[in-house]
Amino acid sequence: MKVVIACGGTGGHLFPGIAVAEELLKQGHEPLLIISEKKVDAEASAKYENLRFEVMPAVAKPSTLSPKMIPFLLGLVKSIGQCKQLLKTEKAEVVLGMGGFTSFAPAYAGKKLGLRTYVHDSNAVPGKTNIMIAKYCTKVLLGLEAASSYFPGRDTAVVGTPVRGELENLPSREEAAAKWGLDPAKPTLLVFGGSQGARGLNTLVVEAAESLECQVLHVAGQLDFERVKGLVGGREGYHTLDFCDDMPSAYAVADGVICRSGASSMTELAYLALPSVLIPYPYAADDHQTANAKVFADAGAALMAQEKDLDGEKLAALARQLLPGAPEREALVTQTRILGEGSAVEEIVNVVVGETSAS
Ligand SMILES: CC(=O)N[C@H]1[C@@H](OP(=O)(O)OP(=O)(O)OC[C@H]2O[C@@H](n3ccc(=O)[nH]c3=O)[C@H](O)[C@@H]2O)O[C@H](CO)[C@@H](O)[C@@H]1O
Incomplete structure (x- = not known):
């Protein structure tokens, strides 16, 4: 199965994404990781020669009244277009966002293309972007039970947070x-x-x-x-x-x-x-x-x-x-x-490759 994982921006999103990609690869699937242009992403991904990475520009959302809002929205539209293109070229079947703003464009593009789309949030209080992304997702995957109450009416599963292999x-x-x-x-x-x-x-x-x-x-x-x-x-x-x-x-x-x-x-x-x-x-x-x-x-x-x-x-x-x-x-x-009991990587991979129909 071809799975695109969006996971850049910070170690807390990148390493769990890499852990899921490694398990997918082990099981014979074809993961592709979207990371940001940040130095931390380039440095941390360099040693994973077995994995495929694609760098995409990701701009954090400014506050609503900021003059940076217009260039941000233009950048976002462009980014969604690039993601759609990538998902088509890759013949992706599933999109998994590991949270944060780098997940928005890939998840939105995936939804628009009719793909199964997931977002993972590892915190007890989920990020605002993840709450926003959730409405485009087949299911919301959570690291901690405490976050469930922030997603009323959404299909959620508490899976834990992946640990690097x-x-x-x-x-x-x-x-x-x-x-x-x-x-x-x-x-x-x-x-x-x-x-x-x-x-x-x-x-x-x-x-x-x-x-x-x-x-x-x-x-x-x-x-x-x-x-x-x-x-x-x-x-x-x-x-x-x-x-x-x-x-x-x-x-x-x-x-x-x-x-x-x-x-x-x-x-x-x-x-x-x-x-x-x-x-x-x-x-x-x-x-x-x-x-x-x-x-x-x-x-x-x-x-x-x-x-x-x-x-x-x-x-x-x-x-x-x-x-x-x-x-x-x-x-x-x-x-x-x-x-620390249980394996979040296995649970996420089971959901991502195991479910067959989009909601
Ligand atoms: C300041 C802030 O808002 N941080 C958030 C950011 O985490 P941030 O990425 O800062 O922190 P996390 O604790 O989630 O992850 C840090 C990761 O970096 C690794 N590491 C750390 C130091 C080092 O020198 N080398 C190294 O490899 C750690 O082993 C760990 O795997 O995203 C996480 C996931 O949404 C949130 O839970 C954090 O609250």
């Missing part, structure tokens, strides 16, 4: 520690701020680490890397990097994680049963990262704190609970593992 086989802790110049025998925290990094979180972690007895692998993000490196100085057992293109090795050395509550990051934590402190990105649309983090915190699968309520000392007290030997750690691991 490369996390199936982590390197050994020893190999991973050697890669980062860390000691495999020492407790280790992994810190990252989503695919775009996080200045406030970075500062808090550097402060907290001063009183923690553990190593730190800190992915600071490209924009904040030099500043964080300066703050850390030559501290032993503290490895800072700008972007991590080897998350399996990063997770393999970690006993616990401090990160934002983006849906893909959280899905990976659950899949690997890693305990975490989740610090929602304060400016995320509709505060959806707080809603995401609450799902894990309410299940006892993670600790959660707002950036504004934290200082170095408070964060250190939370992070200590993630380290081996801490009495709280075992329950967090158990609950996280429960949330």
